[in-house]
Amino acid sequence: MGEQVNILGFAGSLRQGSYNRALLRATLELVPNSTKLEVFELNGIPVFNGDLESSPPEKVKEFKRKIKAADALLIVTPEYNYSVPGVLKNAIDWASRPYGDNSFEGKPVAMMSASTGMLGGARAQYHLRQSFVFLNMYPVNRPEVFVSFASEKFDDKGRLLDEKTKDLIRELLSNLVAWARRLKTA
Ligand SMILES: Cc1cc2nc3c(=O)[nH]c(=O)nc-3n(C[C@H](O)[C@H](O)[C@H](O)COP(=O)(O)O)c2cc1C
Numbered sequence: 001m002g003e004q005v006n007i008l009g010f011a012g013s014l015r016q017g018s019y020n021r022a023l024l025r026a027t028l029e030l031v032p033n034s035t036k037l038e039v040f041e042l043n044g045i046p047v048f049n050g051d052l053e054s055s056p057p058e059k060v061k062e063f064k065r066k067i068k069a070a071d072a073l074l075i076v077t078p079e080y081n082y083s084v085p086g087v088l089k090n091a092i093d094w095a096s097r098p099y100g101d102n103s104f105e106g107k108p109v110a111m112m113s114a115s116t117g118m119l120g121g122a123r124a125q126y127h128l129r130q131s132f133v134f135l136n137m138y139p140v141n142r143p144e145v146f147v148s149f150a151s152e153k154f155d156d157k158g159r160l161l162d163e164k165t166k167d168l169i170r171e172l173l174s175n176l177v178a179w180a181r182r183l184k185t186a
Contacts, residue, residue, distance in 0.1 A: 002034060005177045008070035010040045012077045012088025017158065019114040019150035023169075024076045026160035027112075030169050035177050037074065040066055042091045053097040060094045067095055067103040072180040073137075074173075075111045079124035089131075096135055104135040108183050110176040112145035112169070114153070120146030138183060140175050143168050 009027065011020040024039055031037045044059045056064075067073065077084050095103040111128055113121025125144070132139050145168050147153055153162040160166060 002181055005035045005071045005180050006069070007031075007035065007037045007072045007074050007173075007176065007180075008040055008066050009037055009074035009076065010042055010088075010091070012042065012075070012085045012091075014043050014087055018078070019116070019147070019154060019158075020076045020078050022154050022158035023112060023114045023147060023160065024074070025158065026166070027074070027076075027169055027173070030166060030173060032170070032174050032177055035173065037173075038066070038070075042087055045087075045091050045094060048090050048093045050097075053094075056094060056097075063091065064095050064101075064103040067107070070107070071184070072108040072110070072176050073104070074176065075109060075128065077111060077113045077121060077124050077128055079113060079115045079117070079119075079121035082123045083127045084124045084131075088128075092131060092135070102135060104132075104137050106183075107137050108140070108176060108180040109137045110140040110172050112147070112172065114147035114150040116150050118148050120148035120150075122146050138179070140172065140179050142175065143171050145169060145172050 009024050011024045013020045077088055113125050115121040
């Protein structure tokens with residue numbers, strides 16, 4: 001046990017029936033003891049405009065506040081054209097600015113992806129990992145949670161059916177919490 005670890009999760013899709021948002025919702029039921037997961041929805045974040053980075057829109061301010069307050073982050077990404085969707089990249093770009101006020105600085109982070117394809121969004125995750133370098137974030141390396149053939153893994157209400165995926169998510173969260181605790185005392 002130990003002090004509560006607060007995780008902020010967000011998914012890079014705005015779609016009502018999004019598998020990635022459904023994956024994040026399913027994760028709410030799999031959090032370990034002494035852990036709180038809050039979901040932040042990215043809808044309403046406008047397209048990034050560098051002229052506004054010092055006085056960003058309210059939704060961006062709220063996003064930045066919540067990221068800074070969180071002990072760890074969980075990012076769930078679809079794969080678009082072998083990379084992360086603009087929705088996610090745009091939100092990350094806003095929250096990383098202005099220079100000197102990067103909300104992600106030093107944050108432990110875990111990621112997951114769901115795709116209708118056979119690689120489950122692996123390529124998007126590796127692109128996201130690349131951004132973590134510049135953002136100075138500390139990603140958990142294992143397990144890698146790639147939900148392939150997503151349309152077969154959820155029911156028509158968006159409930160996750162696949163027990164193996166649930167086990168992997170539990171393991172990922174447990175590693176993220178341990179990692180966040182380790183970094184806090186480092
Ligand atoms: C613009 C676009 C590009 C896509 N590119 C990929 C891709 O490169 N790899 C992949 O596995 N799936 C790709 N897909 C399919 C997505 O995995 C699928 O639409 C998935 O359901 C999107 O995530 P969501 O359900 O959370 O919205 C693409 C979908 C769209 C709309």
